Amino acid sequence: MDSSASVLLMILGIIIRINIASADQYxxxxxxxxxxxxxxxxxxxxxxxxxxxxxxxANVVNMMxxxxxxxxxxxxxxxxxxxxSTTSSSSELNLNAATLINRMWARDFIxxxxxxxxxxxxxxxxxxxxxLMKEPLVNDAFEDMTFDEPLDRMVVYQWIYHLQQxxxxxxxxxxxxxLKWQSVREKLNTDTPPES
Numbered sequence: 784m785d786s787s788a789s790v791l792l793m794i795l796g797i798i799i800r801i802n803i804a805s806a807d808q809y810x811x812x813x814x815x816x817x818x819x820x821x822x823x824x825x826x827x828x829x830x831x832x833x834x835x836x837x838x839x840x841a842n843v844v845n846m847m848x849x850x851x852x853x854x855x856x857x858x859x860x861x862x863x864x865x866x867x868s869t870t871s872s873s874s875e876l877n878l879n880a881a882t883l884i885n886r887m888w889a890r891d892f893i894x895x896x897x898x899x900x901x902x903x904x905x906x907x908x909x910x911x912x913x914x915l916m917k918e919p920l921v922n923d924a925f926e927d928m929t930f931d932e933p934l935d936r937m938v939v940y941q942w943i944y945h946l947q948q949x950x951x952x953x954x955x956x957x958x959x960x961x962l963k964w965q966s967v968r969e970k971l972n973t974d975t976p977p978e979s
Contacts, residue, residue: 817845820947823940827933832915835936839943843908846950850901853957854894861887864964871971880967887960897953904949908942915939 820842829835864884870877913920915935 817842817849817947817950820940820943823937826936826940829936832936836912836915836939839939843905843943843946846946847901847905850898850950850953853954854891854898857887857891857894857957857961860961860964861891864968867968867971876967876970880971883960883964883967887964890956890960894953894956897949897956901946901949901953904942904946908939908946911935911939911942 820839826835826838829838861884864887867880871880910920915938
């Protein structure tokens with residue numbers, strides 16, 4: 784895959800955003816497509832280091848774009864949930880909703896930390912890629928040890944692997960409570976006490 788193809792994939796990934804909306808409910812933007820990375824030997828056919836890096840470039844960009852978008856939307860969701868005024872005739876349902884909102888605030892705090900971790904791993908990946916290509920480093924603070932082939936490619940691969948692990952943790956954490964809140968909010972909307 785050449786650089787123009789990877790740029791095209793990145794642009795398409797950013798444009799193809801799928802929204803799920805229900806009336807005036809919070810709209811959750813599903814992440815742009817991120818394909819699972821394979822084991823390192825699957826990328827051994829790359830004849831040059833540039834081709835090797837092109838295998839991952841669109842994925843890395845999409846992971847960072849998705850993370851930022853979902854973080855912002857998760858914050859908007861919990862902010863909207865915190866000022867949601869509809870109450871149910873069931874005190875148990877009201878308590879569950881309040882508990883869930885508190886957990887959503889905790890989720891966002893944890894995901895903020897996860898974002899810092901992803902940002903660090905992303906910087907390490909970028910520097911390892913620059914070292915692989917024998918390019919000047921943009922940030923010397925993230926310089927890795929230098930290795931001969933194929934270990935230099937393995938270093939890049941390991942940073943991508945860890946980035947995807949962190950990404951999966953982030954998205955799982957973001958989506959679990961999102962789905963629970965949608966269900967609780969629907970129950971609150973359909974189980975309101977009669978007006979007096």
